[in-house]
Amino acid sequence: MLEKNYNPKEFEEKIYKDWEQSGDFKPDMRSDKDAFSIVIPPPNVTGVLHIGHALNNTLQDILVRYNRMLGKKVLWQPGMDHAGIATQMVVERNLAKEGISRHDLGREKFIETVWKWKEQSGGTICKQLRRLGASCDWSRERFTMDEGLSRAVRKIFVSLYKDGLIYKAKKLVNWDSKFMTAVSDLEVIQKETVGKMYYYKYPIEGEEGQFIHIATTRPETMFGDTAVAVSKENEKLKHLIGKNAILPIVNRPIPIIGDEHADPEKGTGAVKITPAHDFNDFEVGRRHDLPLINILNEDATLNENTPFPGMDTQTARQKTIEKLEELGLMEKIEDHPMVIPYGDRSGVVIEPMLTDQWFVDAPTLAKEAIRAVEDGEMEFVPKSYEKTYFEWMCNIQPWCISRQLWWGHQMPIWYGPDDKIFCEETEEEAQAAADKHYGKHVELRRETDVLDTWFSSGLWAFSTLGWPDNTEYLQTFYPTTVLVTAFDIIFFWVARMMMMSMYMMKKVPFKKAYIHGLVRDEQGRKMSKSKGNTVDPMILIDEFGADAVRFFMAAMETQGRDINISQSRIAGYRNFATKLWNAARFGEMNQCEFKEDFDENKVSLAVNKWIVAKALEATKEVSDNLNAYRFSDSANAVYQFVWGTFCDWYIELIKPVLYGEDEAAKAETRATFAWVLSRILVILHPFMPFITTELWNNTAKRGIKLINAPWPEIKEADASAMKEVDWAIELISDIRSLRAEMNLPASAKLTVYLKDAGEQSQKELKTFNQMVCSLARLEKLESYNGEVTPDMVQNVFREAALLIPLKGVVDFAAERERLNKELSALDKNLEGYARKLNNPNFVERAPAAVVEEEKRRQAEALENKAKVEAALKRIANF
RNA sequence: GGGUGUGUAGCUCAGUGGUAUGAGCACUACGUUGACAUCGUAGGGGUCGCUGGUUCGAUCCCAGCCACACCCA
Numbered sequence: 029m030l031e032k033n034y035n036p037k038e039f040e041e042k043i044y045k046d047w048e049q050s051g052d053f054k055p056d057m058r059s060d061k062d063a064f065s066i067v068i069p070p071p072n073v074t075g076v077l078h079i080g081h082a083l084n085n086t087l088q089d090i091l092v093r094y095n096r097m098l099g100k101k102v103l104w105q106p107g108m109d110h111a112g113i114a115t116q117m118v119v120e121r122n123l124a125k126e127g128i129s130r131h132d133l134g135r136e137k138f139i140e141t142v143w144k145w146k147e148q149s150g151g152t153i154c155k156q157l158r159r160l161g162a163s164c165d166w167s168r169e170r171f172t173m174d175e176g177l178s179r180a181v182r183k184i185f186v187s188l189y190k191d192g193l194i195y196k197a198k199k200l201v202n203w204d205s206k207f208m209t210a211v212s213d214l215e216v217i218q219k220e221t222v223g224k225m226y227y228y229k230y231p232i233e234g235e236e237g238q239f240i241h242i243a244t245t246r247p248e249t250m251f252g253d254t255a256v257a258v259s260k261e262n263e264k265l266k267h268l269i270g271k272n273a274i275l276p277i278v279n280r281p282i283p284i285i286g287d288e289h290a291d292p293e294k295g296t297g298a299v300k301i302t303p304a305h306d307f308n309d310f311e312v313g314r315r316h317d318l319p320l321i322n323i324l325n326e327d328a329t330l331n332e333n334t335p336f337p338g339m340d341t342q343t344a345r346q347k348t349i350e351k352l353e354e355l356g357l358m359e360k361i362e363d364h365p366m367v368i369p370y371g372d373r374s375g376v377v378i379e380p381m382l383t384d385q386w387f388v389d390a391p392t393l394a395k396e397a398i399r400a401v402e403d404g405e406m407e408f409v410p411k412s413y414e415k416t417y418f419e420w421m422c423n424i425q426p427w428c429i430s431r432q433l434w435w436g437h438q439m440p441i442w443y444g445p446d447d448k449i450f451c452e453e454t455e456e457e458a459q460a461a462a463d464k465h466y467g468k469h470v471e472l473r474r475e476t477d478v479l480d481t482w483f484s485s486g487l488w489a490f491s492t493l494g495w496p497d498n499t500e501y502l503q504t505f506y507p508t509t510v511l512v513t514a515f516d517i518i519f520f521w522v523a524r525m526m527m528m529s530m531y532m533m534k535k536v537p538f539k540k541a542y543i544h545g546l547v548r549d550e551q552g553r554k555m556s557k558s559k560g561n562t563v564d565p566m567i568l569i570d571e572f573g574a575d576a577v578r579f580f581m582a583a584m585e586t587q588g589r590d591i592n593i594s595q596s597r598i599a600g601y602r603n604f605a606t607k608l609w610n611a612a613r614f615g616e617m618n619q620c621e622f623k624e625d626f627d628e629n630k631v632s633l634a635v636n637k638w639i640v641a642k643a644l645e646a647t648k649e650v651s652d653n654l655n656a657y658r659f660s661d662s663a664n665a666v667y668q669f670v671w672g673t674f675c676d677w678y679i680e681l682i683k684p685v686l687y688g689e690d691e692a693a694k695a696e697t698r699a700t701f702a703w704v705l706s707r708i709l710v711i712l713h714p715f716m717p718f719i720t721t722e723l724w725n726n727t728a729k730r731g732i733k734l735i736n737a738p739w740p741e742i743k744e745a746d747a748s749a750m751k752e753v754d755w756a757i758e759l760i761s762d763i764r765s766l767r768a769e770m771n772l773p774a775s776a777k778l779t780v781y782l783k784d785a786g787e788q789s790q791k792e793l794k795t796f797n798q799m800v801c802s803l804a805r806l807e808k809l810e811s812y813n814g815e816v817t818p819d820m821v822q823n824v825f826r827e828a829a830l831l832i833p834l835k836g837v838v839d840f841a842a843e844r845e846r847l848n849k850e851l852s853a854l855d856k857n858l859e860g861y862a863r864k865l866n867n868p869n870f871v872e873r874a875p876a877a878v879v880e881e882e883k884r885r886q887a888e889a890l891e892n893k894a895k896v897e898a899a900l901k902r903i904a905n906f
Numbered sequence: 907g908g909g910u911g912u913g914u915a916g917c918u919c920a921g922u923g924g925u926a927u928g929a930g931c932a933c934u935a936c937g938u939u940g941a942c943a944u945c946g947u948a949g950g951g952g953u954c955g956c957u958g959g960u961u962c963g964a965u966c967c968c969a970g971c972c973a974c975a976c977c978c979a
Contacts (some may be wrong), residue, residue: 412911419909549919594930596918597930597931600930600944607941609942613942658921661920667929675941675942680946873961882924882941
């Protein structure tokens with residue numbers, strides 16, 4: 029017996045445990061059907077489930093469950109990312125509480141501590157994904173720092189290095205002074221702010237009283253200046269080119285050079301050049317072979333190349349200005365809108381810094397990654413994201429992959445005594461290579477830098493399947509079928525996976541990339557902790573159940589659009605689950621038992637034929653839309669069928685049958701009900717796995733678990749089977765409208781006549797008499813050939829007239845109003861038809877079918893108008 | 907500055923070259939025997955951002971404009 033109330037808390041956990049313990053999430057490797065695989069976007073090991081994960085994983089789980097039911101070999105590969113900076117930050121923060129820094133521990137001890145932390149506190153998110161119902165094969169869970177995945181990292185690194193696609197270079201990089209590491213361009217966030225523009229002047233060497241006027245936003249970097257640039261086209265200043273300026277305070281002569289970087293229209297037309305601390309200046313420096321002077325320490329304080337060693341940049345800026353003022357060189361300070369780079373994790377200002385770093389030759393790797401998308405080997409869904417991808421890939425810069433952190437994959441690089449580089453997968457191999465090179469045993473020194481977290485994430489699609497070993501899983505599931513991810517990660521991850529996979533596997537990592545949007549708050553604002561508008565999906569699951577949260581995500585997911593969270597809507601989907609629960613209870617109370625040998629093609633009652641046809645139609649819609657990754661259309665199709673068709677109409681229509689005396693009709697109807705309910709459970713299961721499973725298990729003894737139940741074959745619905753009941757539904761709806769409009773009390777049992785009914789209607793009148801009477805609350809429904817009298821309320825029903833005799837209680841004013849309203853609606857339509865049909869262009873050029881349809885509508889409207897006018901005339905004197 | 911996307915009912919959003927059967931929520935009225943008040947029935951509410959063009963016909967296609975959002979520099 030089902031509980032009276034739908035209470036998801038009572039069964040969600042139990043059902044999930046059963047799935048996991050029974051191995052239901054493991055692929056059926058014996059299946060003769062296609063493989064279907066998804067690798068999860070690995071959440072950070074530090075992560076907790078946020079609303080975006082809930083969306084992302086719901087969509088994946090829907091696809092996975094659907095394909096599993098289609099009988100394919102289905103693998104949803106789970107795992108986590110070691111998240112270099114994020115994790116190191118968390119562990120360092122914990123240590124700091126005890127007054128310990130990572131340097132106190134030393135590298136080895138620190139890494140041990142991180143692993144310990146990972147075992148104890150990491151991976152909360154995986155437990156939370158279980159509550160969401162995610163059917164990943166947890167037995168295959170991977171971690172980017174696993175031995176296997178680390179081996180993959182080393183192998184591909186060595187390969188890229190030996191192919192010249194990884195190289196070391198002294199370049200300007202984005203320096204995060206909090207974590208004291210380089211970061212990639214993508215990890216830098218540009219923020220617009222109002223800063224200051226400082227105007228001051230440098231004396232010209234050997235020309236007393238002559239100056240060159242400079243404008244800059246960062247005066248404190250002047251100690252790294254190695255030139256001043258003016259445009260060669262600058263008529264006012266070009267005479268200075270070739271002379272020297274004297275850098276004040278330090279009194280160092282620097283050349284004045286001609287370079288187009290100095291825009292005559294901007295500032296003073298002269299630009300100080302600091303090649304070691306500005307990306308543009310670096311390029312200018314290269315063009316003019318200028319020296320590079322580094323003025324910053326790793327923590328972004330000024331170094332001994334400046335007069336203010338150890339001072340932070342802000343203070344140094346003030347000091348510099350003061351000094352310039354003392355020297356009488358400061359001219360003015362103005363507000364100036366500018367863009368300042370910040371570290372996405374650290375939040376501190378990112379400094380361009382000249383350091384030795386390692387780079388991946390992304391422009392070369394991008395070529396194949398671009399081609400694969402151009403050739404359709406990998407398709408974006410929706411397709412429009414292709415453009416974003418191409419845009420970025422075609423302008424990609426070398427990828428800085430070295431990080432001066434401790435937590436991460438240490439690069440497989442060793443240095444010989446003369447700093448010669450040996451890049452091998454293991455220390456032994458590196459040693460052997462070195463010994464051979466030097467002709468004697470030498471001491472090697474390992475590179476201390478670790479790799480950007482995204483380097484190992486880039487291998488995720490194949491490293492998790494066992495690569496570099498040629499495993500059965502790799503053979504079966506690579507390339508994966510589809511990647512589901514949010515658009516904000518296309519560059520970080522999708523692009524990197526494409527590059528790494530095309531390079532190493534010569535195949536795309538996934539055949540499709542389904543890109544979804546962000547989940548925003550109710551007003552459409554981005555959720556953020558600082559705004560305090562985040563919504564915890566766990567709380568939603570507690571309150572509404574996982575199924576309601578999942579269904580919300582699916583129903584709201586339309587391609588290329590963000591989702592605004594809506595508690596009332598989630599509540600609505602909880603209500604939907606309740607509705608289904610109660611429908612199942614209705615079946616239970618009426619002995620609607622599922623029969624294994626039931627043949628839906630052999631039902632005889634019109635209602636049963638009708639619901640079977642509607643179920644086939646719904647099945648097709650759900651499937652077609654899922655195949656096209658149209659989640660909302662798919663979810664809405666099943667929603668509409670369950671609530672709008674099955675509950676609102678079918679259950680109501682069969683009540684007279686179930687409460688009646690015709691045992692054969694009853695038996696067929698009960699079996700049909702049970703069949704339809706089962707069909708609903710199947711097609712709803714990918715969206716709402718918990719309630720469907722609970723009902724599946726409790727409404728019949730069945731030979732198969734719902735999670736493994738076969739997805740039904742797609743069949744075209746029999747349109748004629750739907751017409752009959754549609755007639756009854758239309759009639760019931762019309763009578764109900766009429767009742768409401770005429771203010772006839774719901775309790776009043778009415779008589780309804782149908783006058784001038786055609787042959788077909790006469791037949792339906794008999795077939796559905798009982799049902800219409802029941803649903804429209806009638807005492808009597810019959811055909812009528814007598815005169816229409818003024819005490820009858822009249823309405824047009826198809827070819828016939830619908831009459832309700834009211835024996836002197838007709839509210840004539842209300843009736844006149846109702847009829848007049850209908851008349852003006854008809855007139856409005858008629859006007860439209862006439863306009864079109866009187867237009868010769870329309871009649872000649874529009875397709876014949878459209879013209880015919882228009883004529884038919886016109887004729888129908890004219891007939892109806894006549895009927896309404898007659899009715900009005902009849903009551904004119906009352 | 908470059909790019910992408912969005913503008914449809916009070917709100918959040920579907921959708922389509924042929925009368926907007928629009929959905930959910932909100933709103934109004936009425937609720938009748940036993941699936942469900944986490945409900946039922948009926949109803950109100952829209953010149954589909956603006957201006958042009960293409961077309962017999964445009965909310966839908968094209969162009970321009972306005973507003974908003976996001977990404978990149």
